[in-house]
Amino acid sequence: MLKIEGVSKLFNPGTVDEKIALLNANLHMKQGDFVTVIGSNGAGKSTLMNIISGVMKPDAGNIYIEGTEVSQLSEYSRSKWIGRVFQDPMAGTAPRMTIEENLAIAYKRGKPRGFSFGVNSKNRKVFREELSRLGIGLENRMTAKVGLLSGGERQALSLLMATFTRPQILLLDEHTAALDPARAELVTTLTENIVRELNLTTLMVTHNMEQAIRLGNRLIMMDKGKIILQVDEAQKQGLTVERLLGEFERISGKKMADDRVVLG
Numbered sequence: 001m002l003k004i005e006g007v008s009k010l011f012n013p014g015t016v017d018e019k020i021a022l023l024n025a026n027l028h029m030k031q032g033d034f035v036t037v038i039g040s041n042g043a044g045k046s047t048l049m050n051i052i053s054g055v056m057k058p059d060a061g062n063i064y065i066e067g068t069e070v071s072q073l074s075e076y077s078r079s080k081w082i083g084r085v086f087q088d089p090m091a092g093t094a095p096r097m098t099i100e101e102n103l104a105i106a107y108k109r110g111k112p113r114g115f116s117f118g119v120n121s122k123n124r125k126v127f128r129e130e131l132s133r134l135g136i137g138l139e140n141r142m143t144a145k146v147g148l149l150s151g152g153e154r155q156a157l158s159l160l161m162a163t164f165t166r167p168q169i170l171l172l173d174e175h176t177a178a179l180d181p182a183r184a185e186l187v188t189t190l191t192e193n194i195v196r197e198l199n200l201t202t203l204m205v206t207h208n209m210e211q212a213i214r215l216g217n218r219l220i221m222m223d224k225g226k227i228i229l230q231v232d233e234a235q236k237q238g239l240t241v242e243r244l245l246g247e248f249e250r251i252s253g254k255k256m257a258d259d260r261v262v263l264g
């Protein structure tokens with residue numbers, strides 16, 4: 001489904017500011033795989049997401065989505081396959097527009113340029129049905145401005161918008177990190193439900209070690225641009241935060257330096 005082969009990305013090559021963001025990264029994901037991504041500061045987690053979504057092009061290596069090599073395709077061209085939710089609840093939605101107007105924009109994503117969109121009685125019905133799947137009453141507030149929603153409600157809406165056009169791949173970039181624990185838990189549960197219902201191939205960056213172990217069927221650990229450990233479904237059973245941090249130390253020869261790490 002998603003194949004990353006020998007992908008590298010260097011910033012400011014040949015200068016004193018040279019940074020290896022990704023070094024020969026390899027990752028194969030099957031349809032429906034849910035991989036959590038952990039790692040130290042500057043390990044390359046966001047770069048990996050950016051390279052998959054097309055925000056950045058790799059310097060070397062290939063990315064295949066369902067057999068199509070996409071590494072040189074634009075972010076726009078890949079958007080039919082990929083939905084993404086960011087850490088900042090402000091990032092995925094337009095605050096001055098209403099919930100239904102935001103959904104109308106999401107609805108257009110991946111459709112040909114010039115495809116007409118807007119809010120009409122037909123798509124309003126679809127929007128209401130989709131919103132009610134979240135189970136938090138947003139279907140009764142469709143004309144409310146998104147800027148008035150809580151952070152958790154906005155992230156729930158971002159999640160719905162990211163998956164509205166049924167992408168194959170969902171990228172979650174610390175999407176619960178800015179929320180208080182109760183709202184983070186709500187968005188986590190919604191995420192698990194949507195991923196399962198739509199059988200999405202999902203990559204989730206998190207600084208929460210307990211969450212990284214609990215969610216998904218696989219886990220990868222990154223350091224200095226490399227994927228240093230891949231934990232499969234069987235190995236993930238019975239894994240503990242202590243063992244995970246121990247593995248990091250054993251492989252990288254240092255303690256995990258992550259100023260945002262949450263142990264559980």
Ligand SMILES: Nc1ncnc2c1ncn2[C@@H]1O[C@H](COP(=O)(O)OP(=O)(O)OP(=O)(O)O)[C@@H](O)[C@H]1O
Nearest residue numbers: 011019020021039040041042043044045046047048
């Ligand atoms: N646009 C950029 N220009 C120069 N260097 C960059 C750029 N983006 C990332 N880097 C560098 O590439 C490396 C990987 O960064 P990246 O943001 O992918 O790490 P990360 O694992 O997401 O880190 P964190 O958990 O701290 O957010 C870091 O050394 C970072 O400073």
